[in-house]
Amino acid sequence: MEHEAFVPFPLETVRLALGEPDRVARCVSGLQLDVDPPAGSAGTLTGRLRLRIGNSTITYRGNVRIAECDGGFEIEGEGVEARGSGTVKAALVIGVEPAEDGTRLGFSGAVQAEGRLTEYDADTVDAAGRRLLDRFVADLVTDLEAEPPAVPSAAAEQPSVTLPEETVDEADDTLLPGEEEGLDVVEFEVPGIEVPENVAGLEEGTGLGAQAHSAEAAHARRTMIGRSAEEVDHAPPRGRYAPVPAPPATSATATLRWAAPAAAALVASAVVVGRVLRRRR
Structure with a gap:
């Protein structure tokens, strides 16, 4: 069976929607999922499907599996009649292609059945399948209008890269600009000293x-x-290589301070010597 349908949503939106099993399940008419699925059924939908065919309804109990394949999706299901011993197996491939103002879905499937379904001719079974697909597409459009899927952003798709933290070696002897090797520059911080206003x-x-x-x-x-x-x-250098300080220069005032008393003493001595010589004569 071949069938086509149109969805008025972008290709990426439709692809994301078909990749959600819960959304697909609620868009299939007549499908009722089990409240408590059996253990080990992760990724598999389990429940009941009521199929309308001709003037009758057949209920199947089974499971459906959905998986991506070659840019599209593959659906496989199998079930057993709820009232009878008949069985059914179905395989459906959904192709997703971009179209003007939307997305085109292409369905290709095959059915293998035993039991009540074999009582109907091929055209009736084909019509029941097409009607089920058309209702699925209509329900999918309604569901997308009510709750469109979240499109992941490019930043969320990129893996996060954690850069290593830069470590600072406390013993690093690298000289800063303006420093010279062998020169220790010490800066002092004197708290509590205020600079005078002047x-x-x-x-x-x-x-x-x-x-x-x-x-x-x-x-x-x-x-x-x-x-x-x-x-x-x-x-200037210090220690044994320090320069010898020059002798302090004496000013004229300092020279007069000791020269004047010395001259007075010489004059007094000369007067005394002259008087002694006169007395001897």
Whole structure:
């Protein structure tokens, strides 16, 4: 048996819908699923199907399996008459193809039966099958309008990749930009020291007053935050290689302070010697 039907929904939407067994089951007219399916029937629909054929109805009890194949779906079912010993086996392949403003479904199936179904001619059985498929497509469209399937986004389909956390080696001796090897730069943080008002904002002034304030600001900075890297780099050597300090220069005022008493003492000595010589004569 060959049959075609049209579904006014995109190809991907129809494909997702046919991949949901519960949706397919509720779109099959006359199918009633068991409330408690038997153990080990995962992926298999178990229940009763009432098939309308001619002026009669035949009820089959069995199971149906749905699986994807070659871009479409394959449905296999088998059942036993609820009132009788007849059996039926059916295989149906559903092809899914894009069409203008929707999707075209192509059905291709075969039936093997024993019992009451064999009492009807081939045309009657074929008409019953086509009527069942048309009702299935109509119910599928109604179900999609009421509850369309959720289309997975591209971000959800991509597997999540967890990047390794970057570890920081505490013993890393890599020099930062501006640092020189062998130079220890120490910055001191002195809490509780407030910068005087006459020091803050000294760089904004101009003239001699601004230079004096700049000198005070530089001294205050060195006092509060310690020696900078530039001062350490240009500092003179210490220890045995330290330069010998030059002797302090004496000013003219300091020379007069000790020369004047010495001259007075010489003059007094000369007067005393002169008087002694005159007395001897």
